[in-house]
């Protein structure tokens with residue numbers, strides 16, 4: 001199970017929140033970030049705060065069951081924490097979850113178009129095919145239920161009419177997956193605008209998969225044939 005030092009973890013969350021806000025992935029108070037803590041429990045961003053201006057007091061300690069730890073928090077956790085907890089419950093290998101509304105990836109989520117075409121080696125190696133989970137009402141169990149089947153075979157999920165979710169063994173890995181997702185969505189959109197999207201040929205895909213194994217790239221990817 002991934003382990004994290006809580007003070008260092010808090011600083012990492014604040015830095016990742018700032019980067020997400022600067023990149024325009026989280027308008028207003030959108031988005032949320034969480035980490036699985038050493039010894040159980042979680043540290044997560046509070047509800048109703050901008051991810052661009054986080055302070056340590058805006059991070060909420062949660063117990064093993066995802067409930068706010070009594071007497072330790074000035075803020076309430078985000079209602080979207082439920083989908084983070086669903087990821088942690090199903091994937092013991094995951095130590096951090098990042099959720100945002102990056103514009104290009106979210107546009108694909110709104111259009112209901114999965115990012116599952118093998119167009120860029122880096123995206124194939126780190127993300128694989130990214131599916132769109134069915135729409136769910138925020139703050140209910142609909143989103144955790146919708147993402148549940150996709151979590152098992154991928155580390156990135158698009159949320160229909162909503163945004164994107166990325167996770168990893170640590171926060172930087174989760175953040176980088178979100179960055180690669182948005183980059184891939186941007187390139188895909190631009191290529192679609194040019195009127196032609198050529199995918200990596202099957203024989204080359206086989207070589208990429210061999211390379212993935214050789215490099216020991218972590219995480220779960222689902223690959224669709226070209």
Ligand SMILES: [Zn+2]
Nearest residue numbers: 031080100163
């Ligand atoms: Zn959201």
